Amino acid sequence: MENKTPKDYSHIKGWGIDADPKNDPTYPMKHRTDAEQEGYSWDRPTLQDVNIEVLHSIERPNVTAVFGTSTPPSGLSGMIRRYAFKHSENSYLHWLPLLMADRVNVVEGVIDDFAKGTVPNIFAEKGWKADWEHNRSGLIQKVGIMALVATAAVVLLTRKKD
Amino acid sequence: MNYRGPQRVRIDEKPEPKILHPQDAIVRVTRSCICGSDLHLYNGNVPDTRVGMTFGHEFIGEVIEIGEEVQKLKVGDMIIVPFNIACGKCHFCKQGLFGNCHESNSQATAVGGIFGYSHTAGGYDGGQAEYVRVPYADVGPTVIPPGMDPDDAVLLTDVVPTGYQAAEMGGIQKGDTVVIFGAGPIGIMAARCSWLFGAGRVIVIDKVEYRLEFVRNYANCEAYNYEEMDDPVVFVKKTTDWMGADVVIDAVGAEATGNVMQTITGRKLLLQAGSATAAHWAVNSVKKGGIVSIVGIYGPTDNLFPLGNVVNKGITIRANQASVKRLLPRLIDHVQNGILNPKALITHRIPLEDVADAYHIFSEKLDNCIKPVLIPPSAR
Numbered sequence: 001m002e003n004k005t006p007k008d009y010s011h012i013k014g015w016g017i018d019a020d021p022k023n024d025p026t027y028p029m030k031h032r033t034d035a036e037q038e039g040y041s042w043d044r045p046t047l048q049d050v051n052i053e054v055l056h057s058i059e060r061p062n063v064t065a066v067f068g069t070s071t072p073p074s075g076l077s078g079m080i081r082r083y084a085f086k087h088s089e090n091s092y093l094h095w096l097p098l099l100m101a102d103r104v105n106v107v108e109g110v111i112d113d114f115a116k117g118t119v120p121n122i123f124a125e126k127g128w129k130a131d132w133e134h135n136r137s138g139l140i141q142k143v144g145i146m147a148l149v150a151t152a153a154v155v156l157l158t159r160k161k162d
Numbered sequence: 163m164n165y166r167g168p169q170r171v172r173i174d175e176k177p178e179p180k181i182l183h184p185q186d187a188i189v190r191v192t193r194s195c196i197c198g199s200d201l202h203l204y205n206g207n208v209p210d211t212r213v214g215m216t217f218g219h220e221f222i223g224e225v226i227e228i229g230e231e232v233q234k235l236k237v238g239d240m241i242i243v244p245f246n247i248a249c250g251k252c253h254f255c256k257q258g259l260f261g262n263c264h265e266s267n268s269q270a271t272a273v274g275g276i277f278g279y280s281h282t283a284g285g286y287d288g289g290q291a292e293y294v295r296v297p298y299a300d301v302g303p304t305v306i307p308p309g310m311d312p313d314d315a316v317l318l319t320d321v322v323p324t325g326y327q328a329a330e331m332g333g334i335q336k337g338d339t340v341v342i343f344g345a346g347p348i349g350i351m352a353a354r355c356s357w358l359f360g361a362g363r364v365i366v367i368d369k370v371e372y373r374l375e376f377v378r379n380y381a382n383c384e385a386y387n388y389e390e391m392d393d394p395v396v397f398v399k400k401t402t403d404w405m406g407a408d409v410v411i412d413a414v415g416a417e418a419t420g421n422v423m424q425t426i427t428g429r430k431l432l433l434q435a436g437s438a439t440a441a442h443w444a445v446n447s448v449k450k451g452g453i454v455s456i457v458g459i460y461g462p463t464d465n466l467f468p469l470g471n472v473v474n475k476g477i478t479i480r481a482n483q484a485s486v487k488r489l490l491p492r493l494i495d496h497v498q499n500g501i502l503n504p505k506a507l508i509t510h511r512i513p514l515e516d517v518a519d520a521y522h523i524f525s526e527k528l529d530n531c532i533k534p535v536l537i538p539p540s541a542r
Contacts, residue, residue, distance in 0.1 A: 025478055028529075029258070029331060029485065038251040045249050045265055045298070046231065048183040055281070056268035065249060065265040066297040068182050068275070068285030071212040081210065089270055095463045098209035099432065106167035109213035125170040127522025134528040 053078075055085040077105035163213045163517045163536075165292035169525070170208030171518050176216070178229035179287065179295035184231035187299035189243065192541035193316040194221035194289040194514075196524050196534050197245075198346045199459040202416050204521055207429070207436055207461055210269065210281040216280040218536075220244035220319045221289025222312060225299075229518035230396040234300045240312075241303040243296055243323045243487030245320045247275035247284065250301035259481030262315055266297065273483060282462060290517060292538045300493065302487050307494060312495050317347075317504035322493050324457050324484040325351025325413075329359050331455040331480035332409035341398055341407040341447060343440040345385065346375035347507050348457060349532045353381035361409075365401070367443075368393055369419065380506060388420055398447035406449030414440035415458025424466065435461030445471050456481035478517060511542070517524060 008013040024032060035042075045065040052072045056063050073081045079100035087093040087144045123129075131139040164174040170341035179188055195219050195504050203211050225239045235241065249253050254274075257526040266275030267284040275297070278288015287294065306315045325348050332341055340356040342349050345368035356364045363381035368374055389393040398407055416436020418427055420443075428437030432447060436459075444454045454477055472479065496502040509532045512520040520534045 025480065028325075029480070029482060031256075031258045033253070033257055035256060038253075040264075042252050042256075045251055046184050048297075054285075056272050059271045060264075062269070063268045064248070064275070064284075066185070066275070067266075067268050068281070068287065069182060069284050070281075070287040071218065073212075077212075084210075085217075085269075089272060089462065092463070095209045095461075098303055102206060102209065102211055106170075109166050120166065120170075121172075122170065125166055125172045125518050127171075127520070128520040130519035130522045130528060131476040134523065135526065144501075147436045 055081060058088050059090075069088070075105075075108050077101040077108055080104060163218065163288075163514070164214050165203070165211065165217060169510065169521075170203060171204065171217075173515050173517055176287075176291070178293050181227060181229045182295065183297055183371055184229040185268050185298050186229040186234055187225050187232055187296045187303070188227040189221075189223040189294050189296050190225040190226050190540060191221050191239070191289050191292060191538050193223075193292055193312050194218045194536045194538075195316055195321075196220075196290070196293075196320075196520055196536065197320055198348060198417070199279075199415065200521075201407055201525050202436065202459055202461070203438045204525060205417070205429075207416055207432065208280045208282055209462065211432070212281060214284075215278065215280070215285075216287040216291050218277055218290030218294075219277040220316060220321070221277070221294065221317045222306065222319065223294070226293070228299060232299045235303060235305070235509055240306045240315075241372070242279070242306055242315050242318050242490070243289070244302040244323075246275055246302065246486060247277065247286065247297050248301050248398075248487060249298050255301070258485055258488045259482070260302070260485045260487040270462065274422060276483070288462075290514065290536055292398070292540060304487075304490050304494070307498065310494075310497065311505055313505035313508050313535065314503075317507065317533070318490060318493055318497065319486065320484065321347045321351055322497075322502060322534070323486045323489040324348050325353075325486040326355040326358075326493060328411045328413060328455050328457040329355040329361075331457075331482070332359070332411060332481070333358070333453050333478075334359035334361050334409055336360035337365040338408035339402055340409045340411065341365045341367065341444075342411045342413055343394075343418075343443055344413035344438060344458065345365050345370060345377045346413065349411070350377045350380055350507060350532070351502075351504070352411050352457070353377055353383045354415050356409075356411075356487050357382070358496075358501070365398070365407070367397075370398075370527055371526075373532060376532060392444055394420070394493030395446045402449070406447055406452060408449060409453050409455065410444040410448040410452065411455045412440040412444045412458040416460050418458070428465065434465045435463040436465065438465035438467050441465070442468055445475075445477060446486040448460065448475070448477055451477070453478045453480060455479075457484070482515070504510070507533040512536055514538045
C-alpha cells in the first residue's frame, strides 16, 4: 500500500511555521540530507555474488550488496534459523528460535568434532589455564563444587529404592 | 579464533579469506583486541552466533590483496579498520551514520555490518585471526599515519571513537556534571573525552576496584564503587545537590551487575536482552530534562527499562554504534597531539594462540585486566 507524504502542504494552515532545522538533537551524529524520504533509491554498490545461502531479514527486500560468508546455515540449527527468518525482527518468533538454534548448533559442533576425530578440550576452550595462573583458589573451589554436584547426582541416581 | 559455544573458544586452522567483491581487501592482522561487547557473544547472549565463527571487530593490519575497484588503498598499506562495515553510498552512510549502513547486513536492519559479531551483524568473520576479508575497503579503513604506535592505532578502531561518541551524544555543555556507569575501556575513554567537551565534573561508577583506581588516574575524574553505596541513584542525587547529573552515560550494556532481578532475567535466563541495570540507573540518576547517552550494547529483543521515568522527567536518550569513520580524523589528531593516550589502556599482550585464556582473563577480570590485545604469530 502506497503511503507517500504529499509535497504540497499549502492546504494545511500553519504547516511548518515553527520549524527550526537547527533544533536537531541528532546533530552532529547525523547530517540530515532528507534523501531517505526518497526511499530505497541510492545507486547501489556492485553486488557480491550470492553463491552460498544467505538468510535475509524480511524487513528488507534483498540481500545487501556485500555480506559475510562465515558459517552458512546447516543441519538442524540451519532449519531452525530458516524458520526464524520467516518472521520479522519485530517478532519473538524471529529471535527466540535463533537463540535455540545457537544452542543446538553447540551440540552439532561437538558432534562435528567427534566426526572429524577431534575430542574437544573443553577445559582449554574455557581458558581454565588462565584460572590456574591467576585465580587458583577460585578454580579449586569451582572444581570442588562440580565434583560435589556430580557425586550427589551419581548417589541419587544409583540409590536403591526401599 | 573459533567460537564453539558459550564460554568456549579455541584456535583452529581455517581457509585464508578470499576477495569476494571488487571493493574487498585482504588484510594480514597485526593487532586485534577483545572488546567488552565480544563478551556478549562469548556468553552466548547474541542471537544467531554460530559455532565456527571468528570474532574480532577491533583490528589493524597490512593490506596484502585488493579487489579491482579499490583505489585508495594499495598492497603494503598499514591500516586502521573501523569495526563497522559501511558502503559509503546508502542514505545512512551519506548522513554520517556509518554504523547504520544499509548495504552491509542482510540479516538485520537495525544495525549495519560489524566484523566478527554474529550473523545478526552480517555474518562476517572477524579479526581475531591471521587474515581477514575487509569489504568496502575504500570507505572505512584509514592508513595509519607515519609514526603512530600500533597500540594506539588498534584502539582507534572502536574504543576511542565509542568513548568519544558517548560523550559527544551527551551534548555536554561547559560546566555539566557527567556520570558514567562502567569503568571498562569504553567508560574510561568516555570519562577522558567528557573533559574535551567542557564537562565541569566527571564521575565514574563501577564495582571493580582496580578499574576505578585506573580511571581515577587516567581520566583525572572521580570514581566510586557502587557496592559501597546503599543506592547509586541516591548517591548521584546527593552529590549533585539533589538534582541529578546533567548527562549520564551507560558504558556497560548487557553484562551489567548490581541488580539481582536484572542479572537473573537478563544474564542467566535470557528472558530479556541482557541486564539493563546501567541503563536503568542512568535514567533514574539524570536530572529532569537531562540527556542519557547509551553506548553499552544490548541484544535485539526487549529489556526491563523505566520508560515512565523517561517521559516524566523529559529525558532525551541518544544512542548508537560509534560512527568510526566520521570521527577518525579528529581522533587521530587528538592522539598525535598527545591529547588522548589510548595505548595506556592496554594491560595484556597475548599471543593469538592463547585466545581462550585471553577471553577468560578479560571476562573474569583476572590479573587486573583492562584491555587485552591479541598478537598473531606473523606480527611478533
